[in-house]
Amino acid sequence: MYIKLQFLLILTCCSYMTKAQIRITDPGKVAERQAENRANQKVNQTIDKGFDKVEEGIGGLFKKKDKKTKEEPSAGKIEQSANTSNKIDNTAATESESVAVGNNAKPTLKSYSKFDFVPGEKVVAIEDFSQDAVGDFPAKWNTNSAGEVVTIAGTEGKWLMLGPEGVFYPEFVTKLPENFTLEFNLATTSDFSFYSGVVRTIFAEVANPAKSFSIWKGFDGDKQKGLELGLHPKDAGGQQGIANFNVFEGPAESIMKNEKSFPAFHVPDHNVVKVSIWRQKSRLRLYVDDYKVWDLPKAFNPATNYNFIAFSNQGYHVETDRYFISNLRLAVGAPDTRNKLITEGKFSTTGILFDVNSANIKPESYGVLKDIANVLSENATVKVKVIGHTDSDGDDAGNLALSKKRSEAVKEALSKDFAIDKSRLETDGKGETAPVSPNTSAEGKANNRRVEFIKL
Known part of the structure; x- marks a missing residue:
């Protein structure tokens, strides 16, 4: 004792x-x-x-077990490295791997057939923590708790590790229109306790973000308007995740709340998920990977001036539990595929995503491809040219070749997965030669990595 x-x-x-x-x-x-x-x-x-x-x-607690005696994969442990400090051996799935319980197969477009998420038209903010040093708290964020940028073995890029109970928010987000999408990757350590709190994504109207630290730990003592989406990797049995939803219009009184289960993402080797949030005026959709958790028609209040995004950690029951977030992507606008392609004769999207330096289409592109395929199916005489574009990273010739391969991949996907006749589709690639934004920022580059559909 x-x-x-x-x-x-x-x-x-x-x-x-x-x-x-x-x-x-x-x-x-x-x-x-x-x-x-x-x-x-x-x-x-x-x-x-x-x-x-x-x-x-x-x-x-943080030493890796000998591979010969390890009975099952373990995540969230420290891997001591001569070249990289604070590296986490998560052995978690990469973005393109399956997170379904008991399913280790790589997802395909077909496996995402129920995924109808369509990202906003223009990317306005990207956060991958590439500008921050491992071990530092990110320069463009604020918190009343603690956290640091880390790397996770088996995944690309850097992550923000959320420390003990507190609020973490990007200071560069100051306005949210009535139509926007927010995407990010979420990870946990492997032996995550059921008794540790949820991680909450908050959208709110605040007069002073710094004052919101105490408010968003419990909505105490101030008049704030907003909503929060809570996620937990597993329930008491470990086979389901837990999601909760709350809308607040005042100091501490929830006027709308909901809770439900969804497929667990706390399973060995699969502790990374893609979270996608879509606002269309008052409507809210929330997805965890390809699973639609909610589709609520009256979640956002049209009269509320949402100007604040934050992540709130409610506390860890076990000292070694941690949440990690990465690859945030905020896009605004409501894509109008039918009107733009049929009436205006041109539709451009950044929502068809590819693996890095590859023409392999990521499965989360399904919603955009389905939207385009529906328009083509409803307008059976329309023919289009599919044009690929890249950012300026890499050499000109390589980017040109890659853009052509990507347009061909889109053509193949529309034909194979959506039964669009190939004779209606022409392809081309422009590489980096036709940017729509300066290639001087992550947001600009994201907008230049696009696929255009030109009506012929």
């Missing part, structure tokens, strides 16, 4: 000392940070000795 109480006291002390950011505790850095904590915080000698006694045990 004495050792347990001492251990809890130590964890409480460590949590108190954490300020601007949290550091992932890997064994190779425990001693160095402990020395700093002792010097800066003047922790009393008794607690120091207790920390020394349990230090080895804490470090053991």
